[in-house]
Amino acid sequence: MKMFSGRRTRILAATTATAGLVLVAACTSTGSGGSGSKTAAGGVELVKAGQLTTCTHLPYPPFQSEINGKVQGFDVSLIDLVAKNLGVKQQILDTPFENFKTGAFLNSGECDVAAAGMTITAERKKNVDFSDPYFDATQALLVDKNSGITSLADAKAKKVKLGAQAQTTGEDYAKKQGFDPVSFESSDAVLNGLRTGQVKAVIIDYPVVQGWLKDKANANAYQVADNLNTGEQYGFTVKKGNTKLLAALNKAIKDAKADGTYKKLYEKWIGPYTASAASPSPSAS
Secondary structure, eight states: OOOOTTOOOEEEOBBOTTTOOBOOTTOSOOSTTSSSOSBOGGGOBOSBTTEEEEEEOSOBTTTBEEETTEEESHHHHHHHHHHHHHTSEEEEEEOOTHHHHHTHHHHTTSOSEEOSSOBOOTTGGGTEEEOSOOEEEEEEEEEETTSOOOSHHHHHHTTOOEEEETTSHHHHHHHHTTOOOEEESSHHHHHHHHHTTSOSEEEEEHHHHHHHTTSHHHHHHEEEEEEEEEEEEEOOEEETTOHHHHHHHHHHHHHHHHHSHHHHHHHHHTOSOOGGGGSOOOOOO
């Protein structure tokens, strides 16, 4: 399994979907004697004054990716709503994905929240507190149209070399189905592995596939051979015990679903909207 814990953390600009603002690093003082307060609206304590610091892992379109030098996507837009409610701006750090499972960057005080299209699991909940689910996710088996592969069972029977993103539930699912998947660092790397013939099929989150197949050239060459309903839901995470920020996240998700903002962002970043996407979800915390 390829690991990438040595990858340098990057500080990135982000666009605010709700206000069109551009955020830059070090926009406020972070010292205890600095010009800004680390306490935001609602008594939420932040790791840096004047900003909501978000850890993510790039690229993962349509949830977060760099577009024209700025980080944008569905997750980014939803966290922008949280930042707006807190009266601050969002700042994004690109970090290794394994940190999301352990909560390392939350525990070390480098980030307030983690947003990376992350599936809520019992194992991960041991290390971090999850927001209410904000997205129902499924996995997809993506193949070349000329591969002759018709389903996951067919791929297994043909002993197809299969790829998945490292440290993800897609990789875990592949292993549980009896595959020994080739691990790739990012969703882009997974898709490139399929494109270049390193693997003959990939298991990857269906929303990622939706975005990828919007490109006509990709749609002409590749297809979903199987939809894998694994019952997954995405959630944002905070450091264990950070109840005020968790409440702020849940309020933003609830309000966005109620006032139509969620639908608007869903259609912008994901694709055709279904009513089930905004149905009330039980708390995951």
